[in-house]
Amino acid sequence: MVSPKTMSSKHKEGINKNVWLYSALLTLQYGAQPLISKRFIRREVIVTSSVLACEVAKVICAFFVLTVNGSVAKVFKDWSIVSALTFSGLPAAIYALQNSLLQISYKNLDSLTFSMLNQTKLLFTAFFGFVILRQKQSIQQIGALFLLIVAAVLLSIGEGTRKGSKSKDPEEVLFYGIIPVLIASVLSGLASALCQWASQVKKHSSYLMTMEMSFFGSVCLLASLSKSPDGDAMRSHGFFHGWTFLTLIPVIANALGGILVGLVTTYAGGVRKGFVIVSALLVTALLQFIFDGKPPSPYCLVALPLVITSISIYQKYPYHIKKKEA
Numbered sequence: 001m002v003s004p005k006t007m008s009s010k011h012k013e014g015i016n017k018n019v020w021l022y023s024a025l026l027t028l029q030y031g032a033q034p035l036i037s038k039r040f041i042r043r044e045v046i047v048t049s050s051v052l053a054c055e056v057a058k059v060i061c062a063f064f065v066l067t068v069n070g071s072v073a074k075v076f077k078d079w080s081i082v083s084a085l086t087f088s089g090l091p092a093a094i095y096a097l098q099n100s101l102l103q104i105s106y107k108n109l110d111s112l113t114f115s116m117l118n119q120t121k122l123l124f125t126a127f128f129g130f131v132i133l134r135q136k137q138s139i140q141q142i143g144a145l146f147l148l149i150v151a152a153v154l155l156s157i158g159e160g161t162r163k164g165s166k167s168k169d170p171e172e173v174l175f176y177g178i179i180p181v182l183i184a185s186v187l188s189g190l191a192s193a194l195c196q197w198a199s200q201v202k203k204h205s206s207y208l209m210t211m212e213m214s215f216f217g218s219v220c221l222l223a224s225l226s227k228s229p230d231g232d233a234m235r236s237h238g239f240f241h242g243w244t245f246l247t248l249i250p251v252i253a254n255a256l257g258g259i260l261v262g263l264v265t266t267y268a269g270g271v272r273k274g275f276v277i278v279s280a281l282l283v284t285a286l287l288q289f290i291f292d293g294k295p296p297s298p299y300c301l302v303a304l305p306l307v308i309t310s311i312s313i314y315q316k317y318p319y320h321i322k323k324k325e326a
Contacts (some may be wrong), residue, residue, distance in 0.1 A: 019264070026260040029253055031283025034111040035291065037103075037250040044242030047103045048221055048230040050251060054099065055214040055221075057255035062210040065259055075208050082213045087198040091209075092216030094191040099217075101180040101187075108177030111292075113155055113300060115284045116307050117181045120152045122314065124189025132193040133201075140317035149311035150180070151303040158293050210258060281307060 002124065012152065041050055066072045105114055123145050129135040137145070155178075195213075198204040223230030265278060289295055296304065 022260055023276050026084045026257065027279045027283060029257040029260060031115070032287055033250065033281035034106060034284060035255060035287050036116045036253060037106045037109060039242075039291070040246040040249050041103075041106070042242045042244070042247070043107055045247060046230050046233050046237075046239070046241055047100055048225065048228070049234065049239050049241070049243070050103060051096070051099045052218055052221055053248075053251045054254045055096075057217045057251055058214045060209050060213075061255045061259050062207045066207050066295050075205050079208070084216075085203070086210035087202060087204045088209050090214050091191040091194045091198075092213035093220045094187045094194075095213060096217035097192065097222045097296070098184040098187040099186040100221075105177050105181040105184070108173055109181065110294075111288045113297075114177075114181060115281055116300070116303055117152055117155055117178065118150060118185060119281070119307055119311065120182060121185035121188040121192070122311065123148055124186045125192045126189075126314075128189045128193035129196070132197055138317050138319040139282065143317065144310040144313035144317075147200065147306050147313075151306040151310065154299050154303045154306070166174050184314055253268050306314050 063072075091100075103235070104310075126137055126145060127133075130137070195209060198209060199206050225234065234311060285296055285300075285304065287297070
């Protein structure tokens with residue numbers, strides 16, 4: 001007869017194996033996403049069309065996971081449009097704008113620079129986490145966030161003055177590459193704090209929230225098409241202008257990445273997710289060297305260890321609640 005302790009140990013081993021598998025897949029997806037987006041999404045592709053396609057793919061993936069888990073009926077039992085708007089409406093609008101800005105940045109920055117600048121969302125996530133959720137930071141975490149700011153400044157200066165940049169106009173790189181991704185990081189921090197409030201404080205299902213946010217985000221994008229350049233382009237050239245069969249690769253990869261984030265967070269928590277992000281930066285650098293044949297710039301080489309160190313310290317030294325505060 002197998003003892004409960006032995007069964008518990010085997011169960012933990014199974015969970016650990018799944019965590020390693022999900023973490024490895026998320027690391028590969030996160031690190032490769034900027035590269036495959038630049039490679040498979042042509043410049044002629046209308047930004048809003050690719051964003052809308054990503055949102056549809058996320059809904060399909062999230063619903064598939066709920067179906068496999070057998071929790072569709074449970075999740076939708078007490079669902080209402082009021083709760084959906086309360087928990088997912090504002091984050092959806094924010095993420096919709098963020099995704100559009102990221103699509104613009106993909107096309108005007110090299111993959112490694114984009115990935116590292118995108119890590120500044122950790123700074124804004126911490127800020128809005130304190131404002132909305134009252135989550136305090138340790139001294140080590142504050143130092144880590146300072147390192148991240150230094151790295152972002154280095155990358156901004158380096159990419160704006162780099163002679164070998166794909167765009168020869170520094171102003172174009174700054175206004176269509178660096179600034180959009182930094183604004184997207186601010187929006188990501190705000191939306192992340194709002195989602196954390198909904199899931200942890202209000203116990204709203206993360207998969208249901210993914211579907212709701214994708215729906216509301218798509219509605220916002222469709223509403224903006226009436227007076228946007230992308231709307232004019234779609235009416236003139238069609239929704240799938242510039243698309244090829246390969247364009248589906250980054251769209252599906254982005255959707256699957258959202259599911260993997262949920263799995264890693266569920267089984268391993270935010271700490272493992274932080275290690276995934278660090279590892280993904282190395283994957284991006286390696287893939288860029290392999291497929292593009294160009295090593296990172298000197299500014300990237302200086303900023304990369306700063307980004308890795310800052311994220312590692314931030315995850316390793318969390319704030320400990322004192323007895324008086326408890």
